[in-house]
Amino acid sequence: MPEEMTGKVGRYYLSWGSGNPPYPIHRARNVLLIEFLTNQGCRVGWGLPSRPSAARAGVTNYGKNCFAFVEGIGSFVSVVSLVIDKELEYDTPALDVNCPEECTLCIDSCPTGALYEPLRMNPHLCIAYNAYATPGSIAIEGPEVLPLELRESMGTWVYGCDVCQQVCPRNQAKLKAELPPNAFLEYMADDFQLEKILNMTDEQFSKVSNLLMMNYISDKRYFRRNAAVSLGNQGSQEAVPALTEAMQDPDELIRGRAAWALGRIGGSQAKRALESNLSRETSEYVIGEIKTALAMS
Ligand code: SF4
Ligand code: SF4
Structure with a gap:
């Protein structure tokens, strides 16, 4: 992850597969799977909560930080659930929490206390929620004005928050893996300097949200608002x-x-x-x- 992006935008939202062409990896997977199911005679729809569905399907299990984990990979995964009108063979559910019993690193590290006990998180205190749940949001409505008591704890996060995943031992192998620089993220990185986000233009907003990011914010003013808080905390x-x-x-x-x-x-x-x-x-x-x-x- 380029330096300009680290600690500002959650990794999931920068997983360039989510964006429009030329890098539609994640979207292409969905399209191909839906095509396959349709060709098998299924009607396909959306609407199931993804994490519980994935755990019931045995694809993921839980971490105490509420995230879905794939064994050997970690929680930086994207889970998509589809509803079909055919009964399939059932897999064995994996509803367990597969964390070391004594580990509470995620709870201890949460900057706002949103994550307050295993599998319990108050979204109204969560940095991610407060950053992208805005009036007119595409996915989830939230307050226009960030609560005063949370602003300092939000650190430099502009969109999302990775703290409870970054500290997690189950993610360290992936986080510490030596990877070659990602040319596309490097190309986008300049747009993630906080002062540039503070003065975000329509062109930059469109580039960031169409080309790269899974974006819930419908108006660039909320990116600008968040960038001002981040600059203050920096x-x-x-x-x-x-x-x-x-x-x-x-x-x-x-x-x-x-x-x-x-x-x-x-x-x-x-x-x-x-x-x-x-x-x-x-x-x-x-x-x-x-x-x-x-x-x-
Ligand atoms: S995403 Fe950040 S604020 Fe939200 S629960 Fe995790 S560490 Fe806490
Ligand atoms: S930090 Fe520890 S308790 Fe939290 S999800 Fe990771 S392994 Fe589980």
């Missing part, structure tokens, strides 16, 4: 000019998040930017964010 003074510029954005959501990030980074330059914007800001929401930010800086 804490570099180098981000202050870009965030100061974002405080002039016509979208109050971006201005508010940029204010929070400036407060989080702190320092005299960030403070000056906040104070000068406070005097001319008209949005009550942004004024509140600036005051919170000034109290932090």
